[in-house]
Amino acid sequence: MKMKRNGPVMVIALLLVLLAAYQMMQNGQNARAAAHNSSELIRGKPAPAFTLKGLDGKTYQVGGEGEREKPLIVNFWASWCGPCHEEAPDLKRMYDKYAKQFDLYGVNVTKGDRLEDVKGFIQKYNISFPVLLDQEGKTAEKFRILFVPTSFLIDKHGNLRDVIHVLPPDMLEKKIQMLING
Helix, strand or coil: CHHHHHHHHHHHHHHHHHHHHHHHHHHHHHHHHHHHHHHHHCCCCECCCEEEEECCCCEEEECCCCCCCCCEEEEEECCCCHHHHHHHHHHHHHHHHHCCCCEEEEEECHHHCCHHHHHHHHHHCCCCCCEEECCCCHHHHHCCCCCCCEEEEECCCCEEEEEECCCCHHHHHHHHHHHHHC
16 A cells, blocks of 8 residues: 555656756767857867958958958947947047057847847947948857957967956957067
8 A cells, every 4th residue: 555655746857857867968969069159268279250241232251261360359239238329439430540460340139129229339439440230140159159248369370368348448458469469
């Protein structure tokens, strides 16, 4: 009689053990996949390659084989982002000051933005560096963008050197100088 009452409990316990084992296997596979994908964003390793159209109508290619003439900052932003508005004047000043020594591409996460707002942002801050449009969000995915603004500092060999967010102007300038001299 006792065995009949414990039977359902044993079946449930067995199912829970099997479910736990299955979840552990899935987590292991997910961790391996994440480790494989994260190799795209390791400091000192090549930055992910991408091709995007700019507001100027030109096509820009980043990454891949070969060296660049200058180091590069890829800044992901959106017009609705408060910190992006805070950062824009500093990025413009740094670009105007060091444009001959590094490139700066502003990548608008257009999938979550409106083109009219993007153009208004560019006009408001008199942005002179190329603005690229990530209309499908695929480039932001490659760079695993969780929030904007996020900037990637890439040396002239195409390797990721640093990832930064809004910094005070003096710290931003130091990071840019290190990238240029790096």
